[in-house]
Amino acid sequence: MTNSRTGLLTKLGIRPNELALVIAIVTIIGVTLGADTNRSYWFQWETNSIEIGRQTALLGIFALGAMMVIVSGGIDLSSGSMIAFSGTVIACSMIYLQYGPLGNYLFPLVVDAAGKSGPTDMAHAGLMVQTLVVVASIAMGLTSGFFVGTLHAWLITSIRLPPFVATLSTLVGLRSMARILCEYTTSTYQNSKKAQVNIDHPFFTWLRDSKHVYLWVLVFLVLATLTWVILSRTVLGRHIYALGGNEQAAKLSGIRTDRLKWFAYVFGAMTASLASVFYLANEGVCAPVNQGRGHELNAIAAAVVGGCSLQGGIGTVTGTILGALFLRIVIDSVSKIIKSGADIWEGLIVGIVVVLAVTFSQLQQLRGSGKRLFPGALGVCAMITLSLFAGLIAMSTRGEKQAAITMISVLAALFVYGLTEKQKTRG
Amino acid sequence: MADPIVSLRKIRKTFPGVQALSDVSFDIARGELHAICGENGAGKSTLMKILSGVIGDYDGELHVAGNRVQFQGTRDAESASISIIHQELNLVEQLSVAANIFLGRELRNSMGLRSDGAMERAAKKLLEDLETDIDPRALAGGLRVGDQQLVEIAKALSLNSQILIMDEPTSALTESEVARLYRVIAKLRERGATILYISHKMDEVFQLSNRITVLRDGCFICTLETSETNANEITKWMVGREIDSLDLDGRSSPGDVLLEVKKLSMAWPGHARGYRLKDVSFHLRRGEVLGIAGLMGAGRTELMECLFGASEHPVHGQMLLDGKPYCPSHPAEACNAGIGLVTEDRKRLGIFPAMNVGQNISICSLESTLRAGLLSHKLEHDTSSSMISKLQVKTASLESAITSLSGGNQQKCIVGRWLLTHPKILLLDDPTRGVDVGAKSELYRLINRLCQDGLGVIVTSSELPELLTLSDRILVLSEGRMTAEFRREDATQEKIMHAATQ
Numbered sequence: 001m002t003n004s005r006t007g008l009l010t011k012l013g014i015r016p017n018e019l020a021l022v023i024a025i026v027t028i029i030g031v032t033l034g035a036d037t038n039r040s041y042w043f044q045w046e047t048n049s050i051e052i053g054r055q056t057a058l059l060g061i062f063a064l065g066a067m068m069v070i071v072s073g074g075i076d077l078s079s080g081s082m083i084a085f086s087g088t089v090i091a092c093s094m095i096y097l098q099y100g101p102l103g104n105y106l107f108p109l110v111v112d113a114a115g116k117s118g119p120t121d122m123a124h125a126g127l128m129v130q131t132l133v134v135v136a137s138i139a140m141g142l143t144s145g146f147f148v149g150t151l152h153a154w155l156i157t158s159i160r161l162p163p164f165v166a167t168l169s170t171l172v173g174l175r176s177m178a179r180i181l182c183e184y185t186t187s188t189y190q191n192s193k194k195a196q197v198n199i200d201h202p203f204f205t206w207l208r209d210s211k212h213v214y215l216w217v218l219v220f221l222v223l224a225t226l227t228w229v230i231l232s233r234t235v236l237g238r239h240i241y242a243l244g245g246n247e248q249a250a251k252l253s254g255i256r257t258d259r260l261k262w263f264a265y266v267f268g269a270m271t272a273s274l275a276s277v278f279y280l281a282n283e284g285v286c287a288p289v290n291q292g293r294g295h296e297l298n299a300i301a302a303a304v305v306g307g308c309s310l311q312g313g314i315g316t317v318t319g320t321i322l323g324a325l326f327l328r329i330v331i332d333s334v335s336k337i338i339k340s341g342a343d344i345w346e347g348l349i350v351g352i353v354v355v356l357a358v359t360f361s362q363l364q365q366l367r368g369s370g371k372r373l374f375p376g377a378l379g380v381c382a383m384i385t386l387s388l389f390a391g392l393i394a395m396s397t398r399g400e401k402q403a404a405i406t407m408i409s410v411l412a413a414l415f416v417y418g419l420t421e422k423q424k425t426r427g
Numbered sequence: 428m429a430d431p432i433v434s435l436r437k438i439r440k441t442f443p444g445v446q447a448l449s450d451v452s453f454d455i456a457r458g459e460l461h462a463i464c465g466e467n468g469a470g471k472s473t474l475m476k477i478l479s480g481v482i483g484d485y486d487g488e489l490h491v492a493g494n495r496v497q498f499q500g501t502r503d504a505e506s507a508s509i510s511i512i513h514q515e516l517n518l519v520e521q522l523s524v525a526a527n528i529f530l531g532r533e534l535r536n537s538m539g540l541r542s543d544g545a546m547e548r549a550a551k552k553l554l555e556d557l558e559t560d561i562d563p564r565a566l567a568g569g570l571r572v573g574d575q576q577l578v579e580i581a582k583a584l585s586l587n588s589q590i591l592i593m594d595e596p597t598s599a600l601t602e603s604e605v606a607r608l609y610r611v612i613a614k615l616r617e618r619g620a621t622i623l624y625i626s627h628k629m630d631e632v633f634q635l636s637n638r639i640t641v642l643r644d645g646c647f648i649c650t651l652e653t654s655e656t657n658a659n660e661i662t663k664w665m666v667g668r669e670i671d672s673l674d675l676d677g678r679s680s681p682g683d684v685l686l687e688v689k690k691l692s693m694a695w696p697g698h699a700r701g702y703r704l705k706d707v708s709f710h711l712r713r714g715e716v717l718g719i720a721g722l723m724g725a726g727r728t729e730l731m732e733c734l735f736g737a738s739e740h741p742v743h744g745q746m747l748l749d750g751k752p753y754c755p756s757h758p759a760e761a762c763n764a765g766i767g768l769v770t771e772d773r774k775r776l777g778i779f780p781a782m783n784v785g786q787n788i789s790i791c792s793l794e795s796t797l798r799a800g801l802l803s804h805k806l807e808h809d810t811s812s813s814m815i816s817k818l819q820v821k822t823a824s825l826e827s828a829i830t831s832l833s834g835g836n837q838q839k840c841i842v843g844r845w846l847l848t849h850p851k852i853l854l855l856d857d858p859t860r861g862v863d864v865g866a867k868s869e870l871y872r873l874i875n876r877l878c879q880d881g882l883g884v885i886v887t888s889s890e891l892p893e894l895l896t897l898s899d900r901i902l903v904l905s906e907g908r909m910t911a912e913f914r915r916e917d918a919t920q921e922k923i924m925h926a927a928t929q
């Protein structure tokens with residue numbers, strides 16, 4: 001029965017965990033429709049889908065990069081800071097091109113050339129300058145991604161730092177660098193030292209308009225398709241799976257593993273750079289100090305929820321897209337049901353979802369090993385921790401009395417489970 | 428033999444697919460130095476693991492000092508006063524010598540707190556007994572290998588062990604360290620300790636031991652009084668291993684020289700010997716199988732890695748491939764030059780466990796399955812399945828998990844992986860390890876067929892009969908040096924074993 005079912009799924013190219021995610025997404029939407037007293041998903045479905053589309057694209061773009069690095073057997077902890085750094089590079093490039101010496105020299109030439117051919121072309125020339133500024137600045141942002149990715153690969157392959165250490169140091173370092181760059185540029189070219197820059201360029205305000213969210217989703221899907229082609233239809237992609245699955249064997253199969261790592265980390269950092277364009281548009285401001293802070297973990301979570309193994313060698317594009325969508329929908333639905341800011345709950349939700357996703361993927365092994373989930377003193381303390389957290393959540397939504405009830409009932413339920421577990425292992 | 432301190436009765440241990448020990452019975456007398464000899468895979472280490480409590484589930488009876496025991500851990504064995512000094516030393520490098528000696532049995536003061544001072548004083552006394560001035564406060568990781576070994580011995584002494592197992596204790600020692608170890612052994616024996624001594628080196632065994640027990644293929648062969656035997660007799664008992672005779676005919680005489688290796692050396696920094704390989708020279712002809720014999724640690728795998736550009740340490744010497752200089756710095760260069768390597772440790776270095784059978788076969792030759800720059804799954808499927816039928820791999824489908832295949836079929840997949848790259852030379856590092864008997868002879872026939880097609884093959888093996896069956900010529904390595912070269916007609920197991928234990 002199980003065999004024929006999975007057989008059909010493989011034929012259709014659907015993996016069981018991806019099907020489970022689709023079912024989970026549909027279920028959550030259904031539950032939210034019922035539990036949300038405003039029926040927001042029913043009455044304002046358009047606004048809601050635009051918002052979820054925007055947020056999913058925003059997360060998904062660099063979740064694909066996180067996935068690439070994870071599949072290759074590494075980890076990139078720096079993407080949140082990379083977003084801030086690349087966003088700052090873009091913002092500062094725009095300032096420099098508009099107020100710096102290069103722009104002062106270059107753009108009058110453009111305007112002069114246009115002015116000679118008539119007054120109607122003056123408006124056209126202005127647009128041209130604006131376009132040049134934004135294209136060049138975004139190119140600078142993407143280039144910064146290339147260089148940071150290269151730095152990661154060099155630290156990991158040549159200096160032989162563990163990926164965790166290499167990208168942890170850029171996680172901290174890049175954010176600081178972003179702020180230094182921002183303060184230098186603003187004090188030099190705008191005569192006042194600022195820790196953040198408003199993004200008022202017409203391109204970004206245009207991009208921010210909810211009418212143009214389709215473009216966000218489009219960029220995400222194009223990038224996803226590109227990633228899919230790389231991973232499933234190129235030699236490079238197959239080698240990345242091989243590298244993540246067994247690095248030693250990959251090397252002994254004549255695969256240049258160091259070059260693959262270079263590609264993976266550059267891809268990871270450049271997707272974060274691409275995401276930074278949309279972060280600037282979304283927030284209307286370049287804020288080195290807190291833009292994308294902590295978001296690297298959301299991207300890793302999306303990949304892991306989508307079926308990536310942190311040991312490497314396993315992971316798919318479809319899974320990562322679904323993982324990102326699932327995360328955003330859970331966050332959105334919780335904020336709809338509880339009716340408080342989603343950002344307060346975001347970290348908690350991501351944490352719970354990751355633990356549950358990984359637990360479910362290992363449930364079979366856990367059961368098979370015959371090990372107890374709550375063994376001895378560690379188990380008892382874990383039960384108390386879990387019920388305390390449950391109580392804390394209940395307190396913030398329902399009040400203190402409810403919190404006490406929740407805490408006691410969760411503890412009792414876990415305790416009963418622990419007892420049955422103990423009985424079973426004895427028998 | 429009125430009072431054996433250890434007696435083994437019908438000890439039997441089976442690992443999946445391998446009978447590691449079958450009905451081994453013998454006695455060890457109190458106070459003797461008892462040497463255990465045998466080839467790789469004879470069952471020596473399994474037996475020592477049972478004695479020292481590392482392996483707890485086995486059949487048969489073990490008596491120590493008259494009591495029937497079945498150890499469930501090294502602690503049990505230690506409390507029965509048996510200690511083992513492993514070949515790979517088991518020290519926590521970041522802790523001090525004293526902390527290592529008392530690891531898990533830390534001394535405490537009257538307040539119940541750990542007392543480093545007491546441990547250091549006790550450690551100092553133990554080390555002085557062993558005629559060494561190792562500082563008990565020094566970090567274990569900073570000591571030379573010989574000193575680390577003495578720390579292990581001191582640890583055994585602190586446990587008041589009556590029975591000491593030494594697993595190839597001299598393999599990493601300099602000559603003066605070996606002499607010191609001999610003095611320590613003499614001292615231990617004065618105190619009445621019983622020593623079980625495992626070694627490949629005949630001169631050591633004959634210098635030290637009272638009696639010698641030979642194991643072969645997991646079976647007890649004999650126990651002899653050292654004074655009544657000689658090295659030749661022992662080697663003869665060690666090698667009497669049999670395999671089904673196999674007719675591997677139809678090979679034409681070897682062609683031109685494919686590969687020539689001159690004075691190949693590889694350094695081993697920080698090791699007493701100083702080199703992993705020293706001045707190894709040989710050549711390989713087209714259509715020839717060159718066998719490389721050697722005991723564990725002789726440098727067989729290191730030699731293969733040199734030829735494949737996969738060695739960690741710099742290599743000296745000259746290699747000529749088809750008459751042109753060849754010095755690969757990365758396996759990719761070796762592949763491009765037409766060399767393939769089937770690794771020794773299939774699980775760790777060979778297969779990609781997350782990939783299916785077809786992908787495991789095609790991984791080295793993906794360039795040939797491209798259509799317009801993209802992988803063609805159809806072409807890939809076709810090449811992989813042609814290899815499956817050529818090598819008669821038994822698998823449900825190309826999409827099956829590689830881990831669902833038996834060892835022999837996995838090995839065929841990896842050989843197939845390399846054949847798809849159309850190599851000139853195939854390096855096979857112990858290709859039949861963990862492969863059952865039937866699949867072994869299939870692999871032999873396959874290797875024979877490849878040679879008929881003009882491939883040059885270099886094969887290493889832990890099993891001498893395998894080399895004698897397969898190879899046209901056999902080189903013998905011992906501790907990184909080449910000690911002999913035989914043509915197939917001239918080679919016998921005794922001659923090879925003699926050269927390998929030099």
